[in-house]
Amino acid sequence: MIKTYKLTYESPIGVIEIIGTDKAILSILFSDEKKKEMILDETPPVLAECYNQLDEYFKGERLTFNFPIQCKGTEFQKSVWKALESISYGKTGSYRDIANTIGNEKAIRAVGNANSKNMLSIVIPCHRIIGSNGTLTGYAGGIWRKKWLLEHERSRIDTEKVMI
Incomplete structure (x- = not known):
């Protein structure tokens, strides 16, 4: 049996639970858990790197x-x-758009279902999927988080345009 490890990252929009092995990250999901798992000496480097990269993402870096x-x-x-x-x-x-990208334009509902099964929030950016009419659609972490993530990313892009 492969050993798994867990860390929690306190993001500006709630606690994120990171689960992985010593080789790869298996899930990154929002959690209601209050208990904090911090980076320790025995924390596999891949989990520490995930934690650090999430921190950089939320700082806009x-x-x-x-x-x-x-x-x-x-x-x-x-x-x-x-x-x-x-x-x-x-x-x-x-x-x-995703159905067209995968070459199965009739699979819109199946794409939505697959999107909802994504265990790697933020990294596999299911929060970037909106309705074809431009409205925000379901997000396992909550629509308010989806809105925050999209605004966070757009503000970073807008800042870069100003800096050019």
């Missing part, structure tokens, strides 16, 4: 993530999650 992840799901779900990664920081897309 990081636009992409580069630690190893492991997605568990069907081939269809994995294709949807891979397509989600193509939506750039500060941008949005729709379920229809």
Whole structure:
């Protein structure tokens, strides 16, 4: 049996639970848990790196993530999650866009279902999916978090435009 480890990161929008092995991150999900798991000497480097990169993201210093992840799901779900990664920081897309990206334009509902099964919040950016009419659609972490994440990313992009 593969040993798993857990850390919690206190983000500006709530506690995020990070679960992984000594090789890859398995899940990054918002949690109601109050208990804090801090980085310790025995914390695998991959979890510490995930924690640090999330911290940089929330400080507006990081636009992409580069630690190893492991997605568990069907081939269809994995294709949807891979397509989600193509939506750039500060941008949005729709379920229809993802269905088209994976070459299955009739799979809009199935794309939505796969999106809801994403265990790697923020890193696989399901928060960047909005309705085709521009409205915010469901998000496991709550619509208010989705709105915050999108505004956070857009404000960073707007700041970069001013700095150029």
